Amino acid sequence: MKENRHADTLIREYLMLGLRFDRIQAGYVDAFTGDPALRRAVADEPAPEPAELARRAERLIEQLSDVPRCGADSGFDQDRADYLAAHLRALACAGRKFAGAQIGFVDEVRDYFDVEIAKGDVETYRQAHNRLDEVLDGGGPLAERMAAYRAAEEISPQRLADCIEAFSSALRDRVRAEYPLPESETVEYQVVTDKPWSGFNYYRGDYRSTVAVNADVKQQMSHLPRLVAHESYPGHHTEHCRKEAGLVRHAGQAEHTIFLVNTPQCLIAEGLAELALHAAIGPGWGAWAADIYADLGLRFDGERAEAVSEASAALAGVRQDAALMLHDEHREADTVADFLQRWLLVGDARARQMLQFLSSPLWRAYTSTYVEGYRLLRCWLDARPAGVSRTARFGRLLDEPLLPSALRTAGPPDSGRPQAPGPAG
DSSP: OOOOHHHHHHHHHHHHHHHHHHHHSTTSEEEEOSOHHHHHHHHTSOOOOHHHHHHHHHHHHHHHTTSOOOOTTSSOOHHHHHHHHHHHHHHHHHHHHHTTOOOOHHHHHHHHHSOOOOOOOHHHHHHHHHHHHHHTOSSSOHHHHHHHHHHHHBOOHHHHHHHHHHHHHHHHHHHHHHSOOOTTOEEEEEEEOSOSSSEEEEEEETTEEEEEEETTSOOBTTTHHHHHHHHTSSSHHHHHHHHIIIIIIITOOGGGGEEESSSHHHHHHHHHHHTHHHHHTOTTHHHHHHHHHHHTTOOOOHHHHHHHHHHHGGGTHHHHHHHHHHHTSOOOHHHHHHHHHHHHTOOHHHHHHHHHHHHOTTTTTTHHHHHHHHHHHHHHHHTOOTTOOHHHHHHHHHHSOOOHHHHHHHSOOSTTOOOOOOOOO
């Protein structure tokens, strides 16, 4: 590979800038697998000033124009420059936010994730309720029937670990056949509490992940296969492994040794993870899951679960609407909680837990990565050229550093966009 000292210096500055944000807000660096000396150097610096970090991000964007461009297979090309510029814009916005600047929520989401958002259509949610009313036949209010359905699907804490391992093993075998992974790759599962999410992948580097599953969220039989696919195979863990092997170790692109919250890479990552079960299993996942549960001595109505999931998918935008109500319209928390309860057919406790996620200084904008990420990537996946399989198209998401804006130009218009499922975490 052709040497490009200008690029190497700029990328090193980008990595150190990202690490400095973790000193302002713990958790801003979701994963860092690069040179430990950089983390130590940042830890030894004086406490960073958010406004200065924003200015530094803007200066690095300007300096990108001075970096010599080389061919796509040697050194630093325009795609790498565009990738860095988009992520530096996100960091500049974050720096201004941390410094106290008043930034509109829609603008914040655009700068973070390279996507424009707007509130959904309540009529779409009404139609989803009508479909659920048909699927969950019987008397009584729909919210009560949904609550009863969810309660019947709850996995007992004593069986949760066995179920997680069974789905992880089944998905791992299938995914490794389509997307080869290093023999040393591993996922360790932990059950945790007091978290604002359902599940979370902590990528440790060297093809190792720890996946935390939140026991405070009652894990349901129909949700667990998607959660495992989302966090592990072929979701976050698989993406991290493939990009560490390809982009970092083979191509030497050190910018991919850091994964930063509230940047465009998150929208791509969550979008592909929301598509993970669709990519790995596709239609008929309910029957596939029923067989795995049967081996564990558990009964699962896969056909009904698939119908409920399909109907509920149109409600995913409710969470983004709630974020807009909270941060753009400045509605009261109780009003937003009522909105969540009404359209997502959940109780007050679950709505309040969602509000915890939507109110977090670190995570408040993050819901858009699930909603818009799924919509964008599903359209792009479905719009694949003739002769390109779904497996091959999804593999590009796992392997390439794609930007949301680039995928939009390659996909169909926004009209008729598929609705996203709810976030797994």
